[in-house]
Amino acid sequence: MSATIRIFGKRTTLGTLTAHLALLALVALWTAPTLGLFISSLRDKDQLINSGWWTALSTNQQAERGRLAAPDAFVEENGRFVARGNVLEPDSGKTITAFSDNFRDPGAHPAGQTADVKDGTLRIDGDGAYEYSTAEKPEGRRGDRVFFEVEVPPRFTLENYAEVLAAEGVGQSFINTFTVAIPATFIPILVAAFASYAFSWMQFPGRRYLFIVVVALLVVPLQMSLIPLLRLYNDVGDAMGVGAKTYLGIWLAHTGFGLPMAIYLLRNYIGTLPRDIIEVARIDGATHFEIFTRIVLPLSIPALASFAIFQFLWVWNDLLVALVFLGKTDNQIVLTSKLRELLGSRGDNWEILTASAFVSIAVPLAVFFSLQRFFVRGLLAGSVKGG
Amino acid sequence: MSGRQEKAGHRRGGTEARMIAQIFNALIAVVIAVGGCVLYFAGTNWLLDRFLRPEAGKAGHRKTKRRTQVRPWLFLGPALLFLAIYLVYPVIDTFRLSFYGPTGEALVGLANYIWASRDADFLLAVRNNILWLIFVPAASTGFGLAIAALADRLWWGTIAKSLIFMPMAISFVGASVIWKFVYDFRGPDTEQIGALNALVMAFGLEPQAWITIPFWNNFFLMIILVWIQTGFAMVILSAALRGVPGDTIESAHLDGANELQIFFRIMVPQIAGTIMVVWTTITFIVLKVFDIVLAMTNGQWDTEVLANLMFDWMFRGGGDFGRGSTIAMVIMFAVMPVMVWNIRNFRAEENLR
Numbered sequence: 220m221s222a223t224i225r226i227f228g229k230r231t232t233l234g235t236l237t238a239h240l241a242l243l244a245l246v247a248l249w250t251a252p253t254l255g256l257f258i259s260s261l262r263d264k265d266q267l268i269n270s271g272w273w274t275a276l277s278t279n280q281q282a283e284r285g286r287l288a289a290p291d292a293f294v295e296e297n298g299r300f301v302a303r304g305n306v307l308e309p310d311s312g313k314t315i316t317a318f319s320d321n322f323r324d325p326g327a328h329p330a331g332q333t334a335d336v337k338d339g340t341l342r343i344d345g346d347g348a349y350e351y352s353t354a355e356k357p358e359g360r361r362g363d364r365v366f367f368e369v370e371v372p373p374r375f376t377l378e379n380y381a382e383v384l385a386a387e388g389v390g391q392s393f394i395n396t397f398t399v400a401i402p403a404t405f406i407p408i409l410v411a412a413f414a415s416y417a418f419s420w421m422q423f424p425g426r427r428y429l430f431i432v433v434v435a436l437l438v439v440p441l442q443m444s445l446i447p448l449l450r451l452y453n454d455v456g457d458a459m460g461v462g463a464k465t466y467l468g469i470w471l472a473h474t475g476f477g478l479p480m481a482i483y484l485l486r487n488y489i490g491t492l493p494r495d496i497i498e499v500a501r502i503d504g505a506t507h508f509e510i511f512t513r514i515v516l517p518l519s520i521p522a523l524a525s526f527a528i529f530q531f532l533w534v535w536n537d538l539l540v541a542l543v544f545l546g547k548t549d550n551q552i553v554l555t556s557k558l559r560e561l562l563g564s565r566g567d568n569w570e571i572l573t574a575s576a577f578v579s580i581a582v583p584l585a586v587f588f589s590l591q592r593f594f595v596r597g598l599l600a601g602s603v604k605g606g
Numbered sequence: 607m608s609g610r611q612e613k614a615g616h617r618r619g620g621t622e623a624r625m626i627a628q629i630f631n632a633l634i635a636v637v638i639a640v641g642g643c644v645l646y647f648a649g650t651n652w653l654l655d656r657f658l659r660p661e662a663g664k665a666g667h668r669k670t671k672r673r674t675q676v677r678p679w680l681f682l683g684p685a686l687l688f689l690a691i692y693l694v695y696p697v698i699d700t701f702r703l704s705f706y707g708p709t710g711e712a713l714v715g716l717a718n719y720i721w722a723s724r725d726a727d728f729l730l731a732v733r734n735n736i737l738w739l740i741f742v743p744a745a746s747t748g749f750g751l752a753i754a755a756l757a758d759r760l761w762w763g764t765i766a767k768s769l770i771f772m773p774m775a776i777s778f779v780g781a782s783v784i785w786k787f788v789y790d791f792r793g794p795d796t797e798q799i800g801a802l803n804a805l806v807m808a809f810g811l812e813p814q815a816w817i818t819i820p821f822w823n824n825f826f827l828m829i830i831l832v833w834i835q836t837g838f839a840m841v842i843l844s845a846a847l848r849g850v851p852g853d854t855i856e857s858a859h860l861d862g863a864n865e866l867q868i869f870f871r872i873m874v875p876q877i878a879g880t881i882m883v884v885w886t887t888i889t890f891i892v893l894k895v896f897d898i899v900l901a902m903t904n905g906q907w908d909t910e911v912l913a914n915l916m917f918d919w920m921f922r923g924g925g926d927f928g929r930g931s932t933i934a935m936v937i938m939f940a941v942m943p944v945m946v947w948n949i950r951n952f953r954a955e956e957n958l959r
Contacts, residue, residue, distance in 0.1 A: 234865055235759070235760075238756050238759060238760060239760060241752075241756055242753065242756040242757060242760060242763070242766050245749070245752075245753055245756075245766075245770065246766045246769050246770060249769060249770045249772075249773065249833065249836070250769050250770075250772070251801065252784045252785060252787070252788050252801070252833070253772070253773070253776070253784055255784075255787060255788070255801060256783070256784045256787055259787065267799070268799065269797065269799075270797055270799065271797070271798065271799050271800075271801065271804050272799070272801075273801070273804075390625070391625060394625050394628055394629060394632075395628075397629070397632060398628060398629075398631070398632040398635075401632060401633075401636050402632070402635050402636050402639045402640075405636060405639065405640050406639050406640070406643060409640065409643040409644070409647075410643060410684045410685050410688060411685060413647055413681040413682070413684070413685070414681060414682050414684075414685035414686075416681060417678045417681035417682045418682075421677065421678040421681065422674070422678070423675070423678035423679070423682075426678075427956070429682075429686075431949055431952065431953070432689075432694075433689070434948055434949055434952045435945055435948070435949060436689060436693045436694070437945075437948065438890055438941050438944050438945045438948060439693055439697060439938070439941070439945075440893065440894050440913075440934070440937045440938060440941055441894060442894065442913055442916050442933075442934040442937050442938075443693075443696055443697050443700045443934050443935075443937075443938050444692060444693060444696035444697070444700075445696075445916075445917075445920060445930075445934070446696075446699075446700055446703060446920060446927050446930050446931050446934065447695065447696040447699035447700055447703070448692065448696055449920070450699075450710065450927070451691075466632075466635065467635075470635070470639065471688075471692075472692060474688055474692075475688045475689065475691060475692025475693060476692060476693075478685055478688050478689055478692075479689070479693070482685060506651070506655065507677055507681070508647070508648070508651040508677075511681075532775060535777070536776070536777030536778065536779075536780070537777075538777070538778065538779050538896075538897045538900070538901075539896055539897065539917070542917075543920075550624070550628065555777050555779040555780075555897070558779045558780065558783060558901075559779050559897075559900065559901050562779075562782070562783060562786070562901055569787065569790075569799070572783055572786075572787070573783070573787065575783075576780050576783035576784065579777065579779070579780050580775070580776045580777065580780040583775040583776060583777070584772065584775055584776070586775065587772065587774070587775035588768075588772075591768065591771070595771075595841055598838065598841055598842065599841070599842065599845055
């Protein structure tokens, strides 16, 4: 019915081939930006600003300039004044392809050839060694300028990372982000797990309506909370004399904002545990507290893990809450906030931006790839039912 | 020179010590926080059992009843307290503040809303938000559906899905840096290091400073969110597609339908509900979009959106809480239909249980 073709000796339909190509193109489109960032962060910073990351493996053409020997280094040889030396730094790995004494045309003379320049003759070899000879004794203090084209071999380095981690304060921000994220992940899980158990297995008046409130709060935009809480924090901070921006403050804020989702997800899970298990335990005289800690909590580990990953990624990647509830001093600024500042102040220093960005996304990516199963499960539970 | 180096070394040593101290503090905080929670739950339950101890007889029965009445509230207490302080109270207070002046002291009636309806920045933000609301959910859901459909029929589909899902883990700010690099612009005479301009020049066209071109720059920012959210749409829709009963597809095959017809006429209608959920969820995320605009343009070159404008007013010139609250209320109104829809879905589901 549909056309078949042969690829690598296998029969394929045209439709399947199109599917392969289309998906390949989409995957390339989706991964290339991140790949570009990662490769760039590992490149030498001069190469990074001179050529696109897709050329990272090829040799780079660059125009450079240097200075020949100063006049007092010239020695008389056969009636001419000659100086020898090297225009490249030792072990630079660069190769000169052409040179000139005119900055407009650095490619005028091929390397290794003796060329006539303004005051005499000049030869520069590929390795940078030169011989400059003039008819008259050169004067002045400094040597003549020379311009040349070099081929630079690709160079990969961790220097960019070393620089951002130490000098730019990204290392400190990394610690700060951890300081925010760990408690802000654990507290809501515990609080929500108890509440979810109550919503699932305990009888109390208004249970249904309270849970509807939780469902309603699921979609309350963060923006609705910011101004009143900012005022509240300022007042509390003044009253206690500790300032409004503290780690404790942001942990509690993240707990509050994460709770509706946590309760919703965990109740969906805890509520579907087999009724028999819980009823048998009740008949055996176990209290709710015992049932919760000994039966429900261990059985709910997958759901708890799903939510933990969600909350951790959310907190790690958050910018808005951190901007409002934490300061921008060195010992409080989180990675996202730092990255945003660097975008403003070091907007053209791509070696700094790429390395900093990769530092900030490394942990979420590691969490994501190692725990993807739980993440997907949480996503399915949270959105197919709720939204 | 060496003195300065030494000093720098000292400073670095000091920073390291401070970092270690901070990690240590964070760990202690985790222990205290988690310990505090455990202590609360265990402690209150223990107290309850101690003071309302089960006994025989009428009094004992009353105590048991009291105990079952109180215990749910011990379990719920902390959660309700957090929800009340961090969500319920702020919603009410933001609503109240939207009728007050900059410092929240003078009642100004509807003045903030009237200001908003005439303010050029606000209207621009509304227009841009509408653009975002149309483009991002449509593109994310469309791409997500296409990728899910393609990946499910190819042997390397799982790897492909994993790679396309990956941006979900990246922060909006991180994604902004990634894409700012893609959009990077240099003059036409120099070599481009931004992928987009390199591509444009390869086709012999002029490179552009993409994020500064009014109107179209909005779309360059939206692409970032589409890039992030497509993975989400893909995962949900892929699960839904796998739930489509095989016999309906089988019988369509027998009736001579081709792959495309089967996809659009048989499979898509069956997952329409899920598509709707995905669309709505992304709509909700789009309404609050903030980080991307702040990091890429901070609203310059006509890219302002409501959430960024709200943040701006919160701190601009010491902060205008009235106007900030008003903008927050506008976002809230826009979210309302999603909230109502959610609650109705929930009640329908509960009645089925």
